[in-house]
Amino acid sequence: MMKILQSILKKTQQQVHQSIAPIPPSLMPASGVLSPLQQSIIDRVEACYQQAERLLDLHFPRASIGFKLRGKCAGMAHLHHNHLRFNPKLLANNSDAFLNEVVPHEVCHLLVYQLFGKVKPHGKEWQHMMQHLFSLTPRTTHDFDISGSTERQFLYQCHCGTVKLSLRRHNKVVRGQTQYRCRRCKIQLSPLLQDQCHPLTRNN
Secondary structure, three states: OHHHHHHHHHHHHHHHHHHOOOOOHHHOOOOOOOOHHHHHHHHHHHHHHHHHHHHHOOOOOOOEEEOOOOOOOOEEEEHHHOEEEEOHHHHHHOHHHHHHHHHHHHHHHHHHHHHHOOOOOOOHHHHHHHHHHHOOOOOOOOOOOOOOOOOOEEEEEEOOEEEEEEHHHHHHHHOOOOOOEOOOOOOEOEEOOOOOOOOEOOOO
């Protein structure tokens, strides 16, 4: 199987390099000093790449890394941008699991994309990479405590009823930067009365 992977990537590696798109501003890693935990994640990402390269005898373009992910996701791989994002709140409380499982999980998504192109996110290719490159059980979800990491949401209304907007979108409305319309009735969303408008946690 390893020889098959080597053959596939040697034929497509140039195409993969050309297909990596620039990172949009919203995903750009924040500038500034990294925390020790964040630096440990960056070091672990590099170690995963080096391990994959050693076992496959191939070179992979390195991903950019950011820590702007919020909500319930521990990590996210942006395939077309060769970019990884990690959740700093979940990282702070689950550092060992991030180093041992989350980082290899997300790196594998990028490796699979570069080897096989667009396939099922957690399909047989990804499962094989997790098992044979990192000796890990290919789990697709985490069991971290997310009680302090759910995204704040605000209630708005239209003719259809109530709509939930994220804190980011709510702040844009408050600052007068934009307005949102309901996708169904096309009416501009308006916040509920002040005593009714309050943050909500994201539904499962």
